[in-house]
Amino acid sequence: MSELRDDSLTGVRVIVAPGRSTRPDTFRAQAPLSPAAVASCPFCAGNEHETPPEVARTGSGQPDTPGWRVRVVPNKYPIVGEGLAGTHEVIVLSPAHNRSFADLDPDAAREVLLVVRDRAATHLMAGCTHAQVFVNHGRAAGASIEHPHAQVLALDFVPPFVELVLDRFAKARRDLTADAIDEARQDAGLVRDDGATIWCPPASIGAYSVRMALEGAGARFDLAPDTDIATIATALQWLLGALRRVLGDVPYNVVVNSAPRDEPRPFHWWVDVVPRLTVTAGFEFGTGLHVCTVEPDAAAAALLDAS
Numbered sequence: 140m141s142e143l144r145d146d147s148l149t150g151v152r153v154i155v156a157p158g159r160s161t162r163p164d165t166f167r168a169q170a171p172l173s174p175a176a177v178a179s180c181p182f183c184a185g186n187e188h189e190t191p192p193e194v195a196r197t198g199s200g201q202p203d204t205p206g207w208r209v210r211v212v213p214n215k216y217p218i219v220g221e222g223l224a225g226t227h228e229v230i231v232l233s234p235a236h237n238r239s240f241a242d243l244d245p246d247a248a249r250e251v252l253l254v255v256r257d258r259a260a261t262h263l264m265a266g267c268t269h270a271q272v273f274v275n276h277g278r279a280a281g282a283s284i285e286h287p288h289a290q291v292l293a294l295d296f297v298p299p300f301v302e303l304v305l306d307r308f309a310k311a312r313r314d315l316t317a318d319a320i321d322e323a324r325q326d327a328g329l330v331r332d333d334g335a336t337i338w339c340p341p342a343s344i345g346a347y348s349v350r351m352a353l354e355g356a357g358a359r360f361d362l363a364p365d366t367d368i369a370t371i372a373t374a375l376q377w378l379l380g381a382l383r384r385v386l387g388d389v390p391y392n393v394v395v396n397s398a399p400r401d402e403p404r405p406f407h408w409w410v411d412v413v414p415r416l417t418v419t420a421g422f423e424f425g426t427g428l429h430v431c432t433v434e435p436d437a438a439a440a441a442l443l444d445a446s
């Protein structure tokens with residue numbers, strides 16, 4: 140039975156249509172690595188000369204040589220920066236080609252997220268208006284390079300979706316993220332509530348979409364204290380591991396929802412993880428509706444079972 144639902148944070152309308160459900164084991168897993176792809180990868184240790192000059196690293200060594208643990212470089216094919224003000228950077232999660240965020244040791248995962256936060260903060264302090272943080276994992280999720288990486292895209296304006304969500308918070312005169320955490324705790328969609336609260340929203344924008352947030356967090360990810368970043372790193376590693384146990388190594392997006400700089404409207408940042416199990420197609424483009432083929436409560440139960 141299909142049902143129309145509105146997301147409480149974003150207002151996005153979703154048709155939950157479990158009747159269309161494809162069983163998880165029929166979702167397409169990613170193709171295995173080929174040695175040739177690794178040898179020619181610009182993000183692998185030893186191939187540093189194949190990226191634009193690096194802007195930051197952790198670890199040791201000189202810029203654009205091995206020795207790094209996390210490496211930040213400008214995106215070679217930026218969305219902004221040429222003709223449109225802004226900055227587009229890539230954060231390479233580790234020197235290892237096949238180690239995704241879920242596979243990093245906990246200290247390394249925390250370090251990665253601290254670097255990502257600091258890059259967002261750097262651009263906002265330099266005068267950019269909004270910093271969008273995201274991970275595209277797998278080709279079907281938008282990654283053109285297989286080597287695990289995150290991206291920060293800083294803009295000099297507030298993007299329309301962010302504007303819309305800020306308006307919802309202002310009109311509600313409530314902390315909608317805190318409300319959503321409370322609802323998740325009383326609902327079957329709760330996946331985990333240990334430091335970060337992790338849940339499958341009733342109006343998930345796709346099968347196995349998952350949201351995580353911290354009680355009492357502020358408006359901006361770039362201003363989050365180290366302790367909050369560490370909590371999110373732990374939660375994200377756990378969740379990506381659980382998704383892999385349930386679905387296999389499927390493509391996914393991680394999206395940080397954060398307020399812009401100098402924003403007077405209230406906000407409470409959160410993170411969405413969206414496995415890319417189906418393709419956004421004609422119906423979605425024509426209507427602005429999303430279709431979720433797995434009942435979010437059932438997805439939550441499966442993720443819990445896999446932990």
Ligand SMILES: [Zn+2]
Nearest residue numbers: 180183236286
């Ligand atoms: Zn690589």
